[in-house]
Amino acid sequence: MEVHLIDGTYELFRYFYAVPSARDADGQEVGAVRGVVASVLGMMNRGATHVGVATDHIIESFRNRLWPGYKTGAGIDPALWSQFPILEDALTALGVVVWPMVEFEADDALAAAAARAAEDASVSRVLICTPDKDLAQCIRGTRVVQMLRRTNAIVDEEGVVKKFGVQPASIPDYLALVGDAADGYPGLPGWGAKSSAAVLAKFKHLENIPADPREWRVNAANSSTLARTLIDQRDRAFLFRDLATLRTDIPVFDSVEELRWTGPTQRFPALAARFDAAKAIRA
Numbered sequence: 001m002e003v004h005l006i007d008g009t010y011e012l013f014r015y016f017y018a019v020p021s022a023r024d025a026d027g028q029e030v031g032a033v034r035g036v037v038a039s040v041l042g043m044m045n046r047g048a049t050h051v052g053v054a055t056d057h058i059i060e061s062f063r064n065r066l067w068p069g070y071k072t073g074a075g076i077d078p079a080l081w082s083q084f085p086i087l088e089d090a091l092t093a094l095g096v097v098v099w100p101m102v103e104f105e106a107d108d109a110l111a112a113a114a115a116r117a118a119e120d121a122s123v124s125r126v127l128i129c130t131p132d133k134d135l136a137q138c139i140r141g142t143r144v145v146q147m148l149r150r151t152n153a154i155v156d157e158e159g160v161v162k163k164f165g166v167q168p169a170s171i172p173d174y175l176a177l178v179g180d181a182a183d184g185y186p187g188l189p190g191w192g193a194k195s196s197a198a199v200l201a202k203f204k205h206l207e208n209i210p211a212d213p214r215e216w217r218v219n220a221a222n223s224s225t226l227a228r229t230l231i232d233q234r235d236r237a238f239l240f241r242d243l244a245t246l247r248t249d250i251p252v253f254d255s256v257e258e259l260r261w262t263g264p265t266q267r268f269p270a271l272a273a274r275f276d277a278a279k280a281i282r283a
Contacts (some may be wrong), residue, residue, distance in 0.1 A: 003051075010132065088100050125146040140168070170201075176241035
């Protein structure tokens with residue numbers, strides 16, 4: 001069997017900016033929810049059997065306590081933000097397992113679910129449905145992969161190396177050096193994608209990088225400056241790696257059979273009718 005793990009937060013953002021606004025009879029914006037629900041239902045109709053969706057019930061997480069500049073919910077369009085609880089309720093009514101995250105992030109839930117599903121010998125492949133580069137750290141060979149739902153492209157371990165220049169296990173170290181603007185941490189000065197990939201391809205993790213750049217023997221420009229920066233900002237580098245490291249020890253499910261889709265609940269037809277009756281509003 002295959003397990004599909006969906007980033008509900010990403011999907012809601014994607015549909016919010018891709019489809020026309022639509023409001024139900026009460027004036028509530030539901031256009032993005034309608035799009036996500038139809039998309040997820042389409043996956044099941046095409047044969048997906050075991051499905052879980054993770055959402056950021058609130059945007060802030062424990063990471064905001066570690067780094068004050070970490071991403072928050074500031075600036076999110078209220079019409080988008082108001083649809084998060086509606087999406088969670090609609091997917092639950094559809095009969096899909098939903099993980100609304102509060103202390104952790106949706107990415108953590110996806111990482112934990114991927115690790116748990118991969119332990120089950122009956123699972124042939126785990127597909128993490130998101131383009132988020134953070135999830136690249138979860139990829140294992142061709143068994144745990146990312147699926148880009150816009151194109152249905154599959155990114156396996158070879159694809160991660162081709163894109164980033166490092167193995168999946170080094171992705172948190174890579175992000176610690178280059179930073180992640182979307183998540184709100186800057187990385188270390190001077191450490192770009194090429195130099196970070198060249199050094200980590202050889203040494204794998206931050207703690208393995210020698211202090212003496214002459215020992216690197218890699219093609220990295222300004223290696224002396226990079227080495228000094230890493231020494232001077234070592235604590236910050238490890239903090240950023242901690243921010244980038246997804247937690248896989250949080251509870252998501254006990255058995256992969258909990259993710260088996262058996263059809264919509266009795267609540268779903270009424271919700272579907274509500275969404276169907278929503279009137280599109282074009283700018």
